[in-house]
Amino acid sequence: MQSTPSDTILVIGAGGQLGLELTHELRQRYGASHVVAADVRAPKDAATQESGPFELLDVLDKNRLEEVMRQYKPKQVYHLAALLSATAEKNPKFGWQLNMDGLFNVLDASVDLGVQQVYWPSSIAVFGPDTPRENTPQLTIMNPNTIYGISKLAGEQWCEWYFKKHGLDVRSLRYPGLIGYKSLPGGGTTDYAVDIYHKAVAGQSYECFLSEDTYLPMMYMPDALKATLDLMHAPAEQIKIRSSYNLGAMSFSPREITASIQRHQPDFRVTYQPDSRQQIADSWPASIDDSRARQDWGWQPDFDLDKMTQDMLVNLKQQVALSV
Numbered sequence: 001m002q003s004t005p006s007d008t009i010l011v012i013g014a015g016g017q018l019g020l021e022l023t024h025e026l027r028q029r030y031g032a033s034h035v036v037a038a039d040v041r042a043p044k045d046a047a048t049q050e051s052g053p054f055e056l057l058d059v060l061d062k063n064r065l066e067e068v069m070r071q072y073k074p075k076q077v078y079h080l081a082a083l084l085s086a087t088a089e090k091n092p093k094f095g096w097q098l099n100m101d102g103l104f105n106v107l108d109a110s111v112d113l114g115v116q117q118v119y120w121p122s123s124i125a126v127f128g129p130d131t132p133r134e135n136t137p138q139l140t141i142m143n144p145n146t147i148y149g150i151s152k153l154a155g156e157q158w159c160e161w162y163f164k165k166h167g168l169d170v171r172s173l174r175y176p177g178l179i180g181y182k183s184l185p186g187g188g189t190t191d192y193a194v195d196i197y198h199k200a201v202a203g204q205s206y207e208c209f210l211s212e213d214t215y216l217p218m219m220y221m222p223d224a225l226k227a228t229l230d231l232m233h234a235p236a237e238q239i240k241i242r243s244s245y246n247l248g249a250m251s252f253s254p255r256e257i258t259a260s261i262q263r264h265q266p267d268f269r270v271t272y273q274p275d276s277r278q279q280i281a282d283s284w285p286a287s288i289d290d291s292r293a294r295q296d297w298g299w300q301p302d303f304d305l306d307k308m309t310q311d312m313l314v315n316l317k318q319q320v321a322l323s324v
């Protein structure tokens with residue numbers, strides 16, 4: 001389905017790192033009144049609440065979810081609410097409950113209430129220590145060893161099952177670490193790559209929780225938004241993978257992102273104090289083969305590390321200047 005301005009879109013988890021930016025982007029494209037933002041907490045960012053409809057929604061509350069969906073009759077639902085890798089490891093039962101039961105509630109309500117398209121994000125966390133680390137293929141050994149990864153892998157299979165069994169047009173991407181200046185990540189293993197820019201712009205040093213040569217796949221937010229909306233707008237016959245697509249843009253280590261920032265700020269310093277997130281990072285791919293996304297629906301990223309650094313620093317500095 002191609003959304004037209006008369007359709008309504010529901011974004012669940014609209015207050016999160018991706019949700020905030022996706023809601024803004026969808027409102028720009030389709031008009032604020034057509035994009036309903038929903039989250040378990042009222043957004044800190046007043047713009048999200050004031051620029052269009054907002055509903056308080058715990059996705060685990062199925063009655064409330066159906067109430068919101070009956071009220072707005074969305075044709076598209078973006079279900080982004082989840083506990084990320086590091087937080088889910090600390091709270092495994094709740095991580096599993098939120099990530100799985102939340103998905104079931106959305107998939108069931110979408111089937112029952114005639115939603116045309118559902119978007120659900122997966123992650124590089126579906127891979128594990130037995131997976132080939134370099135240029136990780138779409139189809140390979142998975143064996144994730146985090147609760148987050150296990151829930152994402154199971155979720156992918158459920159999405160495919162709902163597509164086959166119920167004809168629900170569910171689409172999904174395996175995001176790498178996402179980096180943006182408009183919103184902060186919460187509880188992931190790749191969060192360092194956002195935090196480091198904030199410290200640099202504040203004129204402070206940064207203590208990194210991963211070791212300096214830990215390579216992980218990463219992506220700048222404008223590319224993540226483009227990929228998500230391109231996937232959702234592609235004709236259904238082009239979507240050949242109904243579990244979730246590998247998606248890549250760049251791959252770097254803490255040492256390399258530091259060097260990229262130092263090209264603008266030579267005095268910026270980073271120290272390394274790996275914590276429990278190191279073990280998670282070591283079990284994930286270092287780089288991703290996303291050739292299926294490129295072939296099937298024309299995926300092509302715009303940002304590499306230095307282009308992203310340039311943009312992040314300019315925009316974060318502007319934000320700081322405006323806030324004083």
Ligand code: AKB
Pocket residue numbers: 084085086122123124125148175176177178187188189190191
């Ligand atoms: C995390 O670090 O948990 C997430 C992810 C890669 O899915 N950013």
